[in-house]
Amino acid sequence: MVTRRDLIKSAGVGALAIGLSSKPVLAAAERVVKMEAMLPPPKGNRVVVCGGGWGGLTVAKYLKKEDPNIEVILIEKRPNFFSCPISNEWLADMVSLDFISHDYNQPAAKYGYRFINQAVIGIDREKKRVYTPNGYIEYNYLVLAPGIRYNYAAWFKDDKELARIAKTKYPAAFIPGSEHLALKRKINEFEEGDFIITVPPGAYRCPPAPYERACMIAEVFKRNKVKGRVIVLDPKGDIAPKGPGFRTAFEQVYLGIIEYVPNATIKEVDPVKKVIKTTAGDFKFADANLVPPQQAGELVWMADLIAKNPEGAPTGWADQDPLTFQAKADPNVFLVGDVISPALGTPYPKSGHMANSQGKVVAKVIASRIAGKPIKPGMPENVCYSMVNGTPQEAIVISVTYRHDEKENKILPSPRTINERSQALAKATYEWARAMYKDMFS
Ligand SMILES: Cc1cc2nc3c(=O)[nH]c(=O)nc-3n(C[C@H](O)[C@H](O)[C@H](O)COP(=O)(O)OP(=O)(O)OC[C@H]3O[C@@H](n4cnc5c(N)ncnc54)[C@H](O)[C@@H]3O)c2cc1C
Known part of the structure; x- marks a missing residue:
């Protein structure tokens, strides 16, 4: 409450x-x-979607497509959309800011949902209310798609000052916005020495993103003739996914620029002395992209829908049914995108394509519930391109379909990876992005 x-x-x-x-x-x-209502109570069925990223935008549009009579409200705290996918290419000036930025009003007007540019600051599941600074909004169904939050406490415990220094001086740029602008300025101004990227442990947003980012930063260093190295500190024993594709790019395209360090579990981060202590040794850096461990976005914590481990401690990720994405503790709440639990038989990666695909499933599930029809959720899918060379532009790709094994009650992935980098896949990367933006915005 x-x-x-x-x-x-x-x-x-x-x-x-x-x-x-x-x-x-x-x-x-x-x-x-304001503690009063921001809007009159719903007249019919109202779905409030919190978070206008890849998941939330898709739910809002496809709900209106499923049934135009459903009142759909999308609440998003940012005034405009900035895409993390393709942001690594943007770091290396391969696309413009325009390509990855989009306007929220156009899809809302076209598909007939209401866009409210506010932060959600409270959720009362008992009263079915979502609070914003301008008052509360009542819902019949609630969709939470807030993406991730950073867990700096895993590095710094209660030391908020160290967390602040790490966040502001070495921003992760895994949540869209000004952190990306800061990172781009950093790599363009980098003069010499070691530039460290930390790969987070456990589940995190876009598993290949740190490796793709290493390639794109190395591309800028190469272009600017900077005497610098990109050091990738990875707690895993090897690169995954698309390991062979990234490894050959590191060894052939960016030899002597990218150094990959496996089994580098972080023991201590000192953003003041600029030292990272790991199980693979200590590393001093000239500059860094410190990507911390991650958890489900704040709203899932606010709604008290975080999964617990067998000992009763929070896992950090949402507790949802892996087929319908319905919250286990509340049939009127759905959890979409990067928030979902990687455990509990849900092998879905945290990707934009996956969030978009889940959004379509959830729109169908909610529309069927409202129409009183049987629910037949489809399976989401994933496609993820990674740019591994800037001159010429070349990419690799993984695509995954999923099947629900009813006997075992497990979701089984069938991945297909192309690790041979090619210009054709670089072209396909941009075609994929254009198609995804079109799907969400026009
Ligand atoms: C560098 C990088 C590269 C990537 N490349 C790819 C790629 O090539 N392909 C791919 O498929 N995926 C890629 N991803 C992953 C992709 O960005 C995420 O998986 C995707 O954004 C998840 O969608 P989401 O809807 O769960 O979260 P988001 O897209 O982050 O959306 C969450 C939204 O909720 C809003 N929000 C949060 N809290 C509140 C609140 N309290 N009130 C109101 N609004 C709120 C946020 O502002 C945000 O707009 C990449 C990620 C990174 C970091």
Whole structure:
């Protein structure tokens, strides 16, 4: 249950919350967090989708396509969409910012859903309400698609100052926005020495992204004739997925520029002294892209829908049915995209293609529920291209289909990987991205 104090705190006005007894301060706080309804209660079936990324945008559009009578509201905190897919290519100036940025109003107007540019700051599942600083919105069904959050506490425990330094000086750029701009400026201004990229342990957004990013940063260093190396610190024993494709690119295209370090589990990160201690040795860096461990986005925690391990501790990821994406604890809530649990027989990678594909499944499931029809969820799929050379542009790819083995009650992946890099796959990368943006935005 959310309280006024929780809401004020989560709206980022904790200082005001301290002064709740003082009338003028309370008045100011209430201007930030309105406790009244922002919209009238739903007349028919209202689905509120929180998070307008790859998953949420797809649910909103496809719900309206399934049934135009469903009232669909998409709440997103950013004013415009910035794509993580293809952002590595953008780092190396292979595409413009325009290619990966999109406008939220166009698809909302075209498909007839309502776009609200607000942050969700509270969720009350009992009352079926979602809170924004401008008041609450009631729902019949709720879709949570907030993506990931960084877990700096895994590195720094309670030391918020060290976490702040790591986040601001060496941004991860795994959540779209200004961190990407900072990273691009860094690599363009890099003069010499070792530039470290950390691969997070456990489940994280886009498993091949750190390796693709290493290639694209190495491409910039090569182009700028910088005396620098890109050091990839990986807790895994080997690169995955597309291991052979990345390895040959590291050894053939970027020999002497990229150094891959396997079995490098991080023991300590010191963003002040610029040292990372790992099980594969200690590394000093001139600059870095420190990508921390990750968890499901804040909204899933707020809704109390995080899966627990057998000991009862939070796993960090959402607890959903792997076929319908319905929250196990609440039949009126659906969890989509990167938030979903990698355990519990759900081998889905955290990718944009996968989030988009799940979004279509969830739209069908909710529309069937509303129509009182039997639910026959389809299986999502995944396709992921990675650019591994900039001159000429060459890429590799993995595509995966999934099958539900009813007897074993398991989801079985069938992957197909092309590790031989080619210009044809580089062209296909951009065709894929164009088709995905078109699917979500026009
Ligand atoms: C460098 C990089 C490269 C990648 N390359 C690829 C690729 O080539 N192919 C591929 O398929 N995937 C790729 N990915 C992965 C892809 O970006 C993610 O898997 C995808 O974005 C997940 O979609 P999502 O909807 O779960 O989350 P997101 O797309 O992150 O969307 C979540 C949205 O929720 C919003 N939100 C969060 N909290 C709130 C709140 N409180 N109130 C309102 N809104 C909120 C966020 O602002 C965000 O817009 C890449 C990722 C990275 C980092």
